[in-house]
Amino acid sequence: MSVATPTVDELEDLLLACRYGDLEDVQQFVDRFGPDPLNDARDERGNTVLHMVAGNGHIETLEYLLRHVPPALLSARNDARSTALHWAALNSHLAVAQALVKLPGGPGADLIDAKNEAGRTPLGEAENVGWEDGAKWFVEVMKLEENQKGEELQVAEDAEDAEKIEVEIQDAEGQIAKMTIGQRPAGESSIPPSAP
Template identity: 35%
Template sequence: MADTTTQIQAGSTTSTPLTFEEIDDLIYSARLGDVDSLRTDITNLSQKYGCTASDILQCAIDLEDESEGGTGACLLHWPAANGNIETLNYLLSLLPTPQPTQTPTETSQSSQRPTNSIINYRNNSGNTPLHWAALNSHLECVKALVNAGADIAAKNNAGHDAVFLAERSELAALPADDEDVGEGGGEKRGDGEATANGVTAIEDNGEADEGRPVSQGMQVVEWLLGCEEGKGLERGVAINEVEVGAGIYHGN
Protein backbone atom coordinates (compact mmCIF):
# COMPACT_ATOMS: atom_id res chain seq x y z
CA MET A 1 0.00 0.00 0.00
CA ALA A 2 1.08 3.54 -0.66
CA ASP A 3 2.41 5.56 2.26
CA THR A 4 -0.17 8.29 1.91
CA THR A 5 -1.03 11.09 4.31
CA THR A 6 -3.51 13.93 4.08
CA GLN A 7 -2.99 17.23 5.80
CA ILE A 8 -5.55 18.53 8.30
CA GLN A 9 -5.57 22.14 9.30
CA ALA A 10 -6.13 22.04 13.05
CA GLY A 11 -7.03 25.52 14.22
CA SER A 12 -5.31 28.08 12.05
CA THR A 13 -1.66 27.06 12.18
CA THR A 14 -1.11 23.39 13.01
CA SER A 15 -0.97 20.80 10.24
CA THR A 16 -1.53 17.14 11.09
CA PRO A 17 -1.53 14.10 8.75
CA LEU A 18 -4.19 11.46 8.46
CA THR A 19 -2.42 8.18 7.77
CA PHE A 20 -3.31 5.89 4.90
CA GLU A 21 -4.69 3.33 7.37
CA GLU A 22 -6.92 5.93 9.04
CA ILE A 23 -8.29 7.07 5.70
CA ASP A 24 -8.78 3.48 4.58
CA ASP A 25 -10.79 2.67 7.71
CA LEU A 26 -13.02 5.70 7.18
CA ILE A 27 -13.61 4.81 3.54
CA TYR A 28 -14.40 1.22 4.47
CA SER A 29 -17.06 2.31 6.96
CA ALA A 30 -18.49 4.87 4.53
CA ARG A 31 -18.76 2.26 1.78
CA LEU A 32 -20.47 -0.25 4.06
CA GLY A 33 -22.80 2.36 5.49
CA ASP A 34 -21.60 1.61 9.02
CA VAL A 35 -22.67 4.90 10.61
CA ASP A 36 -21.74 3.89 14.16
CA SER A 37 -18.16 2.98 13.25
CA LEU A 38 -17.83 6.05 11.08
CA ARG A 39 -19.06 8.33 13.85
CA THR A 40 -16.75 6.71 16.38
CA ASP A 41 -13.69 6.89 14.14
CA ILE A 42 -14.30 10.51 13.13
CA THR A 43 -14.82 11.53 16.77
CA ASN A 44 -11.66 9.74 17.88
CA LEU A 45 -9.58 11.22 15.07
CA SER A 46 -10.83 14.74 15.71
CA GLN A 47 -9.82 14.35 19.35
CA LYS A 48 -6.48 12.81 18.41
CA TYR A 49 -5.54 15.65 16.07
CA GLY A 50 -7.30 18.46 17.90
CA CYS A 51 -9.50 19.40 14.97
CA THR A 52 -13.19 19.31 14.08
CA ALA A 53 -15.13 16.40 12.64
CA SER A 54 -15.57 18.53 9.52
CA ASP A 55 -11.78 18.71 9.16
CA ILE A 56 -11.60 14.92 9.19
CA LEU A 57 -14.29 14.75 6.51
CA GLN A 58 -12.34 17.23 4.38
CA CYS A 59 -9.17 15.18 4.47
CA ALA A 60 -10.43 11.61 4.16
CA ILE A 61 -9.76 11.30 0.43
CA ASP A 62 -8.96 8.09 -1.44
CA LEU A 63 -5.45 8.96 -2.61
CA GLU A 64 -4.37 5.47 -3.56
CA ASP A 65 -2.87 5.27 -7.03
CA GLU A 66 -5.38 4.63 -9.81
CA SER A 67 -3.32 1.65 -10.93
CA GLU A 68 -4.10 0.06 -7.57
CA GLY A 69 -7.80 0.87 -7.65
CA GLY A 70 -7.71 4.38 -6.23
CA THR A 71 -10.71 6.55 -7.09
CA GLY A 72 -9.82 9.97 -5.72
CA ALA A 73 -13.23 9.97 -3.99
CA CYS A 74 -14.12 11.63 -0.71
CA LEU A 75 -16.27 10.02 2.00
CA LEU A 76 -19.46 11.54 0.57
CA HIS A 77 -19.05 9.64 -2.69
CA TRP A 78 -19.55 6.19 -1.14
CA PRO A 79 -22.96 6.53 0.56
CA ALA A 80 -24.12 8.60 -2.42
CA ALA A 81 -23.19 5.76 -4.78
CA ASN A 82 -24.70 3.05 -2.57
CA GLY A 83 -27.88 4.83 -1.55
CA ASN A 84 -26.97 4.84 2.15
CA ILE A 85 -29.00 7.90 3.09
CA GLU A 86 -28.38 7.58 6.84
CA THR A 87 -24.63 7.58 6.34
CA LEU A 88 -24.83 10.42 3.85
CA ASN A 89 -26.99 12.54 6.15
CA TYR A 90 -24.55 12.01 9.01
CA LEU A 91 -21.59 13.15 6.90
CA LEU A 92 -23.53 16.13 5.56
CA SER A 93 -24.38 17.13 9.13
CA LEU A 94 -20.66 17.61 9.74
CA LEU A 95 -20.41 20.40 7.18
CA PRO A 96 -20.31 23.87 8.73
CA THR A 97 -23.39 26.02 8.27
CA PRO A 98 -22.58 29.62 7.35
CA GLN A 99 -23.63 32.48 9.59
CA PRO A 100 -26.72 34.43 8.43
CA THR A 101 -25.88 37.22 6.02
CA GLN A 102 -25.78 40.82 7.20
CA THR A 103 -28.66 41.80 4.94
CA PRO A 104 -31.98 40.36 6.16
CA THR A 105 -33.43 40.56 2.64
CA GLU A 106 -30.93 37.93 1.47
CA THR A 107 -31.60 35.30 4.13
CA SER A 108 -32.85 32.74 1.65
CA GLN A 109 -32.92 28.99 2.08
CA SER A 110 -29.77 28.63 -0.01
CA SER A 111 -27.88 31.05 2.26
CA GLN A 112 -28.47 28.71 5.18
CA ARG A 113 -26.91 25.70 3.46
CA PRO A 114 -23.40 24.53 4.20
CA THR A 115 -21.04 26.08 1.68
CA ASN A 116 -18.15 23.68 1.48
CA SER A 117 -16.05 22.49 -1.42
CA ILE A 118 -16.05 18.90 -0.19
CA ILE A 119 -19.69 18.47 -1.21
CA ASN A 120 -18.63 19.15 -4.81
CA TYR A 121 -15.36 17.26 -4.56
CA ARG A 122 -14.35 15.69 -7.87
CA ASN A 123 -12.81 12.24 -8.03
CA ASN A 124 -10.28 11.07 -10.60
CA SER A 125 -12.94 11.12 -13.32
CA GLY A 126 -14.30 14.50 -12.29
CA ASN A 127 -17.44 13.05 -10.72
CA THR A 128 -18.89 14.65 -7.60
CA PRO A 129 -20.94 12.75 -4.98
CA LEU A 130 -24.04 14.04 -6.78
CA HIS A 131 -22.87 12.47 -10.04
CA TRP A 132 -22.56 9.09 -8.32
CA ALA A 133 -25.94 9.38 -6.60
CA ALA A 134 -27.65 10.34 -9.87
CA LEU A 135 -25.86 7.67 -11.90
CA ASN A 136 -27.05 5.01 -9.47
CA SER A 137 -30.59 6.43 -9.31
CA HIS A 138 -30.62 7.14 -5.56
CA LEU A 139 -33.25 9.87 -5.36
CA GLU A 140 -33.10 10.47 -1.59
CA CYS A 141 -29.34 10.87 -1.75
CA VAL A 142 -29.68 13.24 -4.70
CA LYS A 143 -32.16 15.34 -2.71
CA ALA A 144 -29.94 15.39 0.37
CA LEU A 145 -26.89 16.50 -1.60
CA VAL A 146 -28.72 19.21 -3.53
CA ASN A 147 -30.39 20.52 -0.38
CA ALA A 148 -26.95 20.65 1.25
CA GLY A 149 -25.57 22.76 -1.59
CA ALA A 150 -24.32 20.35 -4.25
CA ASP A 151 -23.86 21.93 -7.67
CA ILE A 152 -26.37 20.37 -10.08
CA ALA A 153 -24.66 21.92 -13.09
CA ALA A 154 -21.19 20.52 -12.28
CA LYS A 155 -19.76 18.44 -15.11
CA ASN A 156 -17.33 15.55 -14.94
CA ASN A 157 -14.29 15.02 -17.13
CA ALA A 158 -16.52 13.60 -19.86
CA GLY A 159 -18.61 16.80 -19.87
CA HIS A 160 -21.65 15.22 -18.20
CA ASP A 161 -23.79 16.67 -15.43
CA ALA A 162 -25.93 14.77 -12.93
CA VAL A 163 -29.07 15.01 -15.07
CA PHE A 164 -27.27 13.44 -18.00
CA LEU A 165 -25.96 10.58 -15.90
CA ALA A 166 -29.36 9.90 -14.37
CA GLU A 167 -30.77 9.61 -17.87
CA ARG A 168 -27.92 7.39 -18.97
CA SER A 169 -28.68 5.02 -16.11
CA GLU A 170 -31.72 4.05 -18.19
CA LEU A 171 -29.57 2.63 -20.93
CA ALA A 172 -28.74 -1.04 -21.22
CA ALA A 173 -25.06 -0.20 -21.85
CA LEU A 174 -22.67 2.74 -21.69
CA PRO A 175 -20.02 3.61 -24.29
CA ALA A 176 -16.71 1.93 -23.52
CA ASP A 177 -14.83 5.25 -23.78
CA ASP A 178 -17.06 7.03 -21.28
CA GLU A 179 -15.24 7.60 -17.98
CA ASP A 180 -18.55 7.27 -16.14
CA VAL A 181 -18.28 3.51 -16.40
CA GLY A 182 -16.78 2.23 -13.18
CA GLU A 183 -17.92 5.12 -11.03
CA GLY A 184 -19.74 4.50 -7.79
CA GLY A 185 -18.54 0.96 -7.61
CA GLY A 186 -17.01 -0.13 -10.90
CA GLU A 187 -13.59 -0.86 -9.41
CA LYS A 188 -15.04 -2.42 -6.27
CA ARG A 189 -18.21 -3.88 -7.66
CA GLY A 190 -18.49 -6.68 -5.11
CA ASP A 191 -18.42 -4.46 -2.04
CA GLY A 192 -21.91 -3.01 -2.00
CA GLU A 193 -21.73 -0.39 -4.75
CA ALA A 194 -24.37 -0.53 -7.44
CA THR A 195 -23.12 -2.88 -10.14
CA ALA A 196 -22.34 -1.26 -13.45
CA ASN A 197 -23.46 2.06 -12.01
CA GLY A 198 -27.17 1.62 -12.44
CA VAL A 199 -26.82 0.10 -15.91
CA THR A 200 -28.24 -3.14 -14.58
CA ALA A 201 -31.42 -1.33 -13.55
CA ILE A 202 -33.12 -2.26 -16.81
CA GLU A 203 -31.97 -5.86 -16.57
CA ASP A 204 -33.06 -6.13 -12.96
CA ASN A 205 -36.46 -4.54 -13.63
CA GLY A 206 -37.31 -6.97 -16.38
CA GLU A 207 -38.91 -6.11 -19.70
CA ALA A 208 -39.52 -2.51 -20.73
CA ASP A 209 -43.32 -2.63 -20.69
CA GLU A 210 -45.46 0.30 -21.75
CA GLY A 211 -47.32 0.29 -18.47
CA ARG A 212 -44.32 0.07 -16.20
CA PRO A 213 -44.03 2.70 -13.46
CA VAL A 214 -41.60 5.57 -13.79
CA SER A 215 -38.14 4.16 -13.16
CA GLN A 216 -35.86 5.32 -10.37
CA GLY A 217 -33.53 6.93 -12.88
CA MET A 218 -36.32 8.98 -14.40
CA GLN A 219 -37.53 10.00 -10.95
CA VAL A 220 -34.08 11.44 -10.34
CA VAL A 221 -34.13 13.24 -13.70
CA GLU A 222 -37.57 14.77 -13.11
CA TRP A 223 -36.68 15.88 -9.59
CA LEU A 224 -33.41 17.50 -10.67
CA LEU A 225 -35.09 19.35 -13.52
CA GLY A 226 -38.02 20.39 -11.34
CA CYS A 227 -36.18 21.67 -8.27
CA GLU A 228 -35.30 25.32 -7.84
CA GLU A 229 -31.59 24.71 -8.34
CA GLY A 230 -32.27 22.85 -11.58
CA LYS A 231 -33.97 25.71 -13.40
CA GLY A 232 -32.42 26.22 -16.80
CA LEU A 233 -31.01 22.71 -17.06
CA GLU A 234 -31.95 20.58 -20.04
CA ARG A 235 -32.16 16.89 -20.70
CA GLY A 236 -28.94 15.49 -22.06
CA VAL A 237 -30.27 12.27 -23.57
CA ALA A 238 -33.26 11.81 -25.83
CA ILE A 239 -36.14 10.31 -23.87
CA ASN A 240 -38.96 8.13 -25.24
CA GLU A 241 -36.92 6.85 -28.14
CA VAL A 242 -35.97 3.39 -29.28
CA GLU A 243 -32.50 2.88 -30.71
CA VAL A 244 -33.14 -0.28 -32.64
CA GLY A 245 -29.65 -0.71 -33.95
CA ALA A 246 -28.14 -0.59 -30.48
CA GLY A 247 -30.92 -2.60 -28.93
CA ILE A 248 -31.57 0.20 -26.44
CA TYR A 249 -35.01 1.10 -25.20
CA HIS A 250 -35.96 4.38 -23.53
CA GLY A 251 -39.18 4.01 -21.60
CA ASN A 252 -41.59 6.51 -20.14
Protein backbone atom coordinates in the same frame (compact mmCIF):
# COMPACT_ATOMS: atom_id res chain seq x y z
CA MET B 1 -5.90 18.96 24.18
CA SER B 2 -4.74 17.95 20.72
CA VAL B 3 -6.65 15.52 18.56
CA ALA B 4 -4.84 12.48 17.15
CA THR B 5 -4.03 12.39 13.45
CA PRO B 6 -5.37 9.35 11.56
CA THR B 7 -2.96 7.06 9.76
CA VAL B 8 -3.33 6.14 6.09
CA ASP B 9 -4.84 2.82 7.16
CA GLU B 10 -7.36 4.56 9.43
CA LEU B 11 -8.38 6.86 6.56
CA GLU B 12 -8.82 3.82 4.30
CA ASP B 13 -10.97 2.20 7.00
CA LEU B 14 -13.07 5.38 7.16
CA LEU B 15 -13.65 5.30 3.40
CA LEU B 16 -14.63 1.63 3.59
CA ALA B 17 -17.03 2.39 6.44
CA CYS B 18 -18.61 5.08 4.26
CA ARG B 19 -18.75 2.73 1.28
CA TYR B 20 -20.57 0.09 3.32
CA GLY B 21 -22.69 2.55 5.31
CA ASP B 22 -21.22 1.59 8.69
CA LEU B 23 -22.45 4.62 10.59
CA GLU B 24 -21.08 3.42 13.95
CA ASP B 25 -17.52 3.18 12.57
CA VAL B 26 -17.83 6.64 11.00
CA GLN B 27 -19.05 8.08 14.31
CA GLN B 28 -16.19 6.42 16.20
CA PHE B 29 -13.73 7.89 13.70
CA VAL B 30 -15.12 11.40 14.26
CA ASP B 31 -15.14 10.90 18.03
CA ARG B 32 -11.46 9.91 17.92
CA PHE B 33 -10.07 12.30 15.29
CA GLY B 34 -12.64 15.08 15.02
CA PRO B 35 -14.44 16.04 11.79
CA ASP B 36 -11.53 17.71 9.94
CA PRO B 37 -9.99 14.50 8.50
CA LEU B 38 -13.35 13.75 6.84
CA ASN B 39 -12.63 16.59 4.41
CA ASP B 40 -9.29 15.23 3.25
CA ALA B 41 -9.94 11.49 3.08
CA ARG B 42 -9.62 10.26 -0.53
CA ASP B 43 -9.20 6.86 -2.11
CA GLU B 44 -6.78 6.10 -4.96
CA ARG B 45 -9.29 7.56 -7.47
CA GLY B 46 -9.91 10.77 -5.54
CA ASN B 47 -13.28 9.74 -4.10
CA THR B 48 -14.35 11.42 -0.88
CA VAL B 49 -16.44 10.11 2.00
CA LEU B 50 -19.45 11.70 0.26
CA HIS B 51 -18.76 9.84 -2.98
CA MET B 52 -18.71 6.58 -1.05
CA VAL B 53 -22.01 7.05 0.80
CA ALA B 54 -23.78 8.70 -2.16
CA GLY B 55 -22.79 6.02 -4.63
CA ASN B 56 -24.05 3.30 -2.33
CA GLY B 57 -27.23 4.99 -1.11
CA HIS B 58 -26.39 5.16 2.60
CA ILE B 59 -28.70 8.02 3.58
CA GLU B 60 -28.22 7.77 7.37
CA THR B 61 -24.45 7.88 7.07
CA LEU B 62 -24.74 10.73 4.57
CA GLU B 63 -26.95 12.76 6.91
CA TYR B 64 -24.41 12.27 9.70
CA LEU B 65 -21.52 13.31 7.45
CA LEU B 66 -23.36 16.39 6.17
CA ARG B 67 -23.46 17.67 9.77
CA HIS B 68 -19.67 17.33 10.02
CA VAL B 69 -18.21 18.38 6.67
CA PRO B 70 -18.14 21.82 5.05
CA PRO B 71 -20.74 22.33 2.28
CA ALA B 72 -17.86 22.83 -0.18
CA LEU B 73 -17.13 19.10 0.01
CA LEU B 74 -20.32 18.50 -1.98
CA SER B 75 -18.57 20.07 -4.98
CA ALA B 76 -15.42 17.94 -4.57
CA ARG B 77 -14.57 15.96 -7.68
CA ASN B 78 -12.82 12.64 -8.07
CA ASP B 79 -10.26 11.83 -10.77
CA ALA B 80 -13.08 11.47 -13.34
CA ARG B 81 -14.34 14.95 -12.31
CA SER B 82 -17.53 13.42 -10.88
CA THR B 83 -19.16 14.77 -7.73
CA ALA B 84 -20.99 12.74 -5.10
CA LEU B 85 -24.22 13.78 -6.86
CA HIS B 86 -22.99 12.14 -10.09
CA TRP B 87 -22.57 8.90 -8.14
CA ALA B 88 -26.01 9.17 -6.54
CA ALA B 89 -27.50 9.68 -10.02
CA LEU B 90 -25.49 6.87 -11.59
CA ASN B 91 -26.82 4.46 -8.96
CA SER B 92 -30.39 5.83 -8.75
CA HIS B 93 -30.41 7.02 -5.12
CA LEU B 94 -33.12 9.69 -4.95
CA ALA B 95 -33.07 10.36 -1.18
CA VAL B 96 -29.30 10.80 -1.33
CA ALA B 97 -29.50 13.12 -4.36
CA GLN B 98 -32.14 15.22 -2.62
CA ALA B 99 -30.08 15.48 0.58
CA LEU B 100 -27.04 16.64 -1.39
CA VAL B 101 -28.94 19.28 -3.38
CA LYS B 102 -31.06 20.52 -0.47
CA LEU B 103 -28.23 20.94 2.07
CA PRO B 104 -28.60 24.44 3.59
CA GLY B 105 -25.60 26.56 2.68
CA GLY B 106 -24.48 24.07 0.04
CA PRO B 107 -24.16 24.55 -3.71
CA GLY B 108 -27.80 23.51 -4.16
CA ALA B 109 -29.14 23.04 -7.67
CA ASP B 110 -25.82 24.25 -9.12
CA LEU B 111 -24.55 20.70 -8.43
CA ILE B 112 -26.91 19.46 -11.15
CA ASP B 113 -24.97 21.48 -13.76
CA ALA B 114 -21.52 20.10 -12.86
CA LYS B 115 -20.01 18.15 -15.77
CA ASN B 116 -17.67 15.23 -15.27
CA GLU B 117 -14.82 14.15 -17.53
CA ALA B 118 -17.30 12.40 -19.84
CA GLY B 119 -19.15 15.71 -20.24
CA ARG B 120 -22.21 14.51 -18.34
CA THR B 121 -24.05 16.27 -15.55
CA PRO B 122 -25.82 14.31 -12.80
CA LEU B 123 -28.99 14.74 -14.90
CA GLY B 124 -27.12 13.28 -17.87
CA GLU B 125 -25.98 10.34 -15.74
CA ALA B 126 -29.56 9.73 -14.59
CA GLU B 127 -30.77 9.75 -18.19
CA ASN B 128 -27.87 7.56 -19.29
CA VAL B 129 -28.87 4.79 -16.84
CA GLY B 130 -32.60 5.22 -17.49
CA TRP B 131 -33.40 6.59 -14.01
CA GLU B 132 -36.56 8.51 -14.91
CA ASP B 133 -37.63 9.48 -11.36
CA GLY B 134 -34.25 11.04 -10.66
CA ALA B 135 -34.04 12.79 -14.02
CA LYS B 136 -37.52 14.20 -13.48
CA TRP B 137 -36.61 15.47 -10.01
CA PHE B 138 -33.38 17.08 -11.31
CA VAL B 139 -35.33 18.90 -14.03
CA GLU B 140 -37.90 20.11 -11.49
CA VAL B 141 -35.23 21.68 -9.23
CA MET B 142 -32.80 22.89 -11.90
CA LYS B 143 -32.29 26.60 -12.38
CA LEU B 144 -33.74 27.03 -15.86
CA GLU B 145 -33.41 30.55 -17.16
CA GLU B 146 -35.96 31.80 -19.64
CA ASN B 147 -34.62 31.87 -23.20
CA GLN B 148 -31.38 30.17 -22.13
CA LYS B 149 -29.62 28.75 -25.18
CA GLY B 150 -30.58 25.16 -25.85
CA GLU B 151 -33.60 25.07 -23.56
CA GLU B 152 -37.18 25.25 -24.67
CA LEU B 153 -40.41 24.92 -22.71
CA GLN B 154 -43.36 23.46 -24.56
CA VAL B 155 -46.86 23.65 -23.14
CA ALA B 156 -49.42 21.19 -24.45
CA GLU B 157 -52.35 22.77 -26.25
CA ASP B 158 -54.93 20.03 -26.62
CA ALA B 159 -57.04 18.62 -23.80
CA GLU B 160 -55.39 15.21 -23.86
CA ASP B 161 -51.91 16.66 -23.34
CA ALA B 162 -52.95 19.58 -21.11
CA GLU B 163 -51.78 17.68 -18.04
CA LYS B 164 -48.14 17.64 -19.21
CA ILE B 165 -45.31 20.07 -19.62
CA GLU B 166 -42.40 18.94 -21.73
CA VAL B 167 -38.95 20.38 -21.20
CA GLU B 168 -36.18 19.95 -23.74
CA ILE B 169 -32.61 20.51 -22.64
CA GLN B 170 -29.72 20.51 -25.07
CA ASP B 171 -26.38 19.53 -23.57
CA ALA B 172 -22.95 20.78 -24.65
CA GLU B 173 -22.67 17.94 -27.16
CA GLY B 174 -25.90 18.96 -28.86
CA GLN B 175 -27.93 16.02 -27.58
CA ILE B 176 -31.54 16.77 -26.63
CA ALA B 177 -33.07 15.39 -23.44
CA LYS B 178 -36.86 15.49 -23.21
CA MET B 179 -38.65 15.33 -19.90
CA THR B 180 -42.34 15.45 -19.06
CA ILE B 181 -43.12 17.14 -15.75
CA GLY B 182 -46.05 18.59 -13.88
CA GLN B 183 -48.66 15.91 -14.44
CA ARG B 184 -51.85 16.82 -12.59
CA PRO B 185 -54.26 14.43 -10.94
CA ALA B 186 -57.27 13.47 -13.05
CA GLY B 187 -59.99 16.10 -12.99
CA GLU B 188 -57.69 18.97 -11.98
CA SER B 189 -57.62 21.82 -14.47
CA SER B 190 -54.33 22.78 -16.07
CA ILE B 191 -55.63 26.30 -16.67
CA PRO B 192 -55.03 28.67 -13.75
CA PRO B 193 -58.12 30.39 -12.35
CA SER B 194 -58.66 33.84 -13.85
CA ALA B 195 -57.75 36.83 -11.77
CA PRO B 196 -60.66 38.80 -10.25
